[in-house]
Amino acid sequence: MKIKMYLLLVMLSTLASAQIKGNAPTISRQNVMSSTYLANPQSYGNAITNFRQQPLVPNANITIDVKALNNVVADAYTAVFNMVQIGETSEQTNNLMTERVNKVKIELMAHGINDNDIVIDVISFVPAYETVVENKLFSKKYNEVPVGFELQQNIHVKFTKVNQFEKILSACANNEIYNLVKVDYFINDIKAVYTTLRMEILKALQEKQQFYKDMGFDLSLYKPMIADTKYCYFPKEFYKNYQAFNCISLEAIKKSKGVLTAKEQTAYYYEPLSFKEYDVVLNPAIVEPVIQVGMEIKLQYIEKQKSEQPKEKEVIKNRFFMVSDEGNINITELKLEQ
Structure with a gap:
């Protein structure tokens, strides 16, 4: 009876294990569908087998390569916003735009941003037209007549701290400026960044040479x-x-009948360079978006031909010649004490 119960438990355990392994690939590990690539494995059951990208193949030549990456936090940023203003006359249009810009400047200066760090870039100032239909007895004419003016400007705001960006957005939104064009990142001394990378690469290169x-x-x-x-x-x-x-769809909770289609929202995220293939990584822990500066160097040592290899120097010991009174010459080697 005990043997039968033991066999029954073993069979149930085997079936349960097979069921778990069979269902594991269907468990989703992520809830996203990327338009570029899937960042994470799709299921828990998928095993990653290709750890090495290429097999090791012995070679007569020696290749030493070093890759270094520096994640540099920007020293300054520039946010660019686009503004469009329309009016019935050129003067009215310009006055309305100036009023909006001045309000933004006052609010930004209250948050610690200097007036010199706010620059206005005029993009266009053109009249706006509408088509008027003129009906005649035997024909129609479509004439364009000016009805107003359109002024388009970009406002450039320079700031040095990331937490200031939220206040800049708020100041622009309060004055009906919603179009964020881009945010530029700047490094004050890029030469110093490259110099640091060269020093780190040289250290790693010397270590690999010593290894061989x-x-x-x-x-x-x-x-x-x-x-x-x-x-x-x-x-x-x-x-x-x-x-x-x-x-x-939250509207489906309020309605008991009917079909509602939920809008698929497109989301964005920052995906920096992975440092898994780098030998040297400076500032590896990334909290905010950074500027990634990298350097790579590859040395390939090709075995020299025998004719190119340095020849061993032949060491000739000092010889002394002794002449006797009879005129006989004796060649001997004298050991001199050092």
Whole structure:
């Protein structure tokens, strides 16, 4: 009886395990459908097998490469907003725009932004036309007549702290300015950033060279070749978008009948460069969008031909010639004490 119960429990455990493994891939790990790519694995059951991107293949040549990345927090930012103002006359249009801009400046200065950091860029100032239909006895004429003016400007606001951006948005929204064009990021001393990266790359390169020497490779018997590059990426280049798999409608709660279609909202998020392939990463913990500055260097050592390898120097010991009174010459080597 005990043996039968034991076999029954083993069979039930096996079936339960198979059921769990069979259902695991259907458990969704994310609720997004990206238009660019899926950031996370789709299910818990999918095993990641390709840890290495390429298999290791022994080679007669030696390749040493170093990749360094620096996540630099910007020293200054510039937000650009677009404004459009219309009016019946050019004077009225210009006065209305000036009034809005002055209100924005007053509110921004109250939040600690200097007047010199607010710049107005005039884009266009053109008359607006409407088509008027003129009916005649045997024909119709469509004439364009001026009905007003349209003034378009961009307002550039420079700030140095990220938390100031929320106050800038609020000041613009209070004056009916909603069109945020872009936000630019700036580094005051980019040369110092590259200098730091070169020093870090040199340290990592020397460590790798020493590693090969410790394994018995004489790099002086190889002819070196070099290639290097550098790059700088800004946050606006790394914003991705996605749409949720499931959408909800709050109006469906209030109605007992009928079908309501929920709008699929497109969301955006910041996806910086992953540092999994880098040897050196400065400021790896990213809290806010940063400027990513990178440098890469690759050294390839090609084994020299025998004719190119340095020849061993032949050491010739000093010889002394002794001439006797009879004229005989004796060649001998004298050991001199050092």
